[in-house]
Amino acid sequence: PEILNYDPITTATDMWNIGVISYMLLTQESPFVGADNQETFLNISQVNVDYSEETFSSVSQPAKDFIQKLLIKNPEERPTAEACLSHFWLRQGDFILLCSPEESCCPSLLPGHATKCSEERNVRSSCNGTCSNKEDKENIPEDSSTVSKRFRFDDSLQYPQDFMTDFVC
Structure with missing residues (x-):
């Protein structure tokens, strides 16, 4: 609000x-x-x-x-x-649990199925196949005039069920 x-x-x-x-x-x-x-x-x-x-x-x-x-x-x-x-x-x-432990879905979240993080603290999610590295930076154009300075509402969340499967194994 x-x-x-x-x-x-x-x-x-x-x-x-x-x-x-x-x-x-x-x-x-x-x-x-x-x-x-x-x-x-x-x-x-x-x-x-x-x-x-x-x-x-x-x-x-x-x-x-x-x-x-x-x-x-x-x-x-x-x-x-x-x-x-x-x-x-x-x-x-x-x-x-949204998937069984043997599916190795998000193993660091499942009791008894913890995984070790690498020294770079890479985090891999087998749920959506993305990796994140702390060196990753947001790609923002150097020309700041192209970056919107206002919050914009769009229809991307009109039907959340369409993308919910991205978060669930």
Whole structure:
């Protein structure tokens, strides 16, 4: 909501984003998507979120509580990162494996299947086949006039289910 209202961006904004990402990963739906951008923006500004039993049928109550605590309009009322890490859902280990351990999906996240990082701390994800190296830099053109200085909303998240398979093995 801060972005839509041109309010200052703080770590509380990041916590909102964690709530949105958690919602999308657990329900495979966008919490605010509307028929068009105007409806989507209205859903965000009014925090119109579907917490129905149908949407959350396969999500535990602690996970739902975690999301509800983050998707609060007033940034000052959202929990801090430290408070989130102490949330019961994250402390209890209530995570569902999205693939079996023998598939070696994201092995560093699976108990008993830890992998060693290289000295360069390369991180490889067998889920989406991407590698990240700390020397990698964002490719930004030297001519700063070509870089947009304004946040732009587009339709890329109109149908989140179309790209959710990129995050799940």
